[in-house]
Amino acid sequence: MKQLSSNRCFGGLQNQYEHASGVLNCTMQVSVYLPPAALQGNVVPVVYWLSGLTCTDQNFTTKAGAQRVAAELGVALVMPDTSPRGVGVADAPDAAYDLGLGAGFYVDATQGPWNSHYRMYSYTVDELPALVESALNLGPRRAICGHSMGGHGALTIALRNPSRYVSVSAFSPIVAPSQCPWGEKALTAYLGNDRSAWTVHDTVALIEAGAAQLPMLVDQGTADNFLEGQLKTPLLERVCKRKGYAATIRYQDGYDHSYYFISTFIEEHLRFHAQHLNAL
Numbered sequence: 349m350k351q352l353s354s355n356r357c358f359g360g361l362q363n364q365y366e367h368a369s370g371v372l373n374c375t376m377q378v379s380v381y382l383p384p385a386a387l388q389g390n391v392v393p394v395v396y397w398l399s400g401l402t403c404t405d406q407n408f409t410t411k412a413g414a415q416r417v418a419a420e421l422g423v424a425l426v427m428p429d430t431s432p433r434g435v436g437v438a439d440a441p442d443a444a445y446d447l448g449l450g451a452g453f454y455v456d457a458t459q460g461p462w463n464s465h466y467r468m469y470s471y472t473v474d475e476l477p478a479l480v481e482s483a484l485n486l487g488p489r490r491a492i493c494g495h496s497m498g499g500h501g502a503l504t505i506a507l508r509n510p511s512r513y514v515s516v517s518a519f520s521p522i523v524a525p526s527q528c529p530w531g532e533k534a535l536t537a538y539l540g541n542d543r544s545a546w547t548v549h550d551t552v553a554l555i556e557a558g559a560a561q562l563p564m565l566v567d568q569g570t571a572d573n574f575l576e577g578q579l580k581t582p583l584l585e586r587v588c589k590r591k592g593y594a595a596t597i598r599y600q601d602g603y604d605h606s607y608y609f610i611s612t613f614i615e616e617h618l619r620f621h622a623q624h625l626n627a628l
């Protein structure tokens with residue numbers, strides 16, 4: 349990994365790196381916060397953060413204000429980009445914000461022209477942790493968290509890989525991409541028309557199918573413009589109740605979809621993850 353920048357932050361370091369990705373077939377950027385404990389030579393656990401539509405590795409890094417609590421708790425934060433990038437990487441024909449660049453949806457595309465680069469599921473689950481954790485001496489204890497499209501990514505990735513993550517949390521996640529316009533558009537493009545291929549990338553469908561329990565926290569703002577049409581949190585509440593899945597799902601009064609919401613509650617999410625990361 350080539351270091352692009354490094355800034356002292358709450359006694360730790362906020363770094364940005366560039367690396368070649370064999371899985372995505374392009375060069376990627378990733379931001380990493382190293383808490384003071386890591387700089388003192390301790391092997392610290394990691395919270396992976398997955399961002400939403402239009403984001404890069406920089407949105408959460410610069411807007412969420414997560415570093416102060418990560419420093420206190422002694423956890424590293426890893427913030428990847430949301431899609432492959434660069435020359436030859438396909439984008440939506442109309443440069444739409446909800447498909448292509450900035451909108452990888454954390455799936456491995458099987459359909460052209462996306463399938464030569466868009467493999468964000470394998471990148472997030474396998475390639476990135478292997479690279480970052482060995483290069484920076486982090487882990488192996490991990491938690492995963494995300495927002496909106498990234499909340500969908502965090503939930504589906506954790507549900508499919510419960511042995512790799514001790515806990516999962518999400519802000520305003522797309523809980524059922526098979527049942528909303530953002531998800532239907534992206535999953536059709538990346539995975540094709542056969543909806544049976546979509547179910548492993550749909551939180552509600554995974555829980556319906558009996559996914560293993562792991563500690564799960566979800567926060568959703570009541571003033572979020574996307575709640576009714578895209579995020580559909582009640583579908584998650586209903587499937588959890590029906591299947592006896594013990595998730596904590598909270599509605600936060602008056603909060604919208606923005607990083608102001610995330611910055612308000614990120615401390616609670618990091619403390620939730622630290623409780624499980626340190627229990628091992």
Ligand SMILES: N[C@@H](CCC(=O)N[C@@H](CSC=O)C(=O)NCC(=O)O)C(=O)O
Binds near residue numbers: 402496605
């Ligand atoms: N431009 C779009 C909406 C884009 C948007 O709100 N992106 C969110 C994530 S939405 C779900 O994945 C985001 O995180 N934006 C970056 C930020 O820094 O706020 C529209 O106008 O509808």
